[in-house]
Amino acid sequence: MAIVVGDDEIPAWATLDMSAEHCYTMLREKFKLDEDAVQDIFLLAQHSQRGHEYANMVVAKLLKKRQHHEVLRKPSAIVHVSCKNARHFLGQDF
Helix, strand or coil, X not given: CEEEECCEEEEHHHCCCCCHHHHHHHHHHHCCCCHHHHHHHHHHHHHCHHHXXXXXXXXXXXXXXXXXXXXXXXXXXXXXXXXXXXXXXXXXXX
């Protein structure tokens, strides 16, 4: 997916701010996360600045495993546990 700026196309990876739609699609298609896991990440990111940082760490964990060619049998479970731990550190159980 490219972004058109004037007559030029900028690849999606060249932007600093991704739209919610792009993030949702990436999480669902690239990582094969279920709807609840994606919701966990979005809710964590919306909680606070620190929650946003934790959400980024969860996605970074998935990217690292993918980069090292690890087979993710249950990626949604990884996300659920990671988000639960992050909520614990934030002092929230939402």
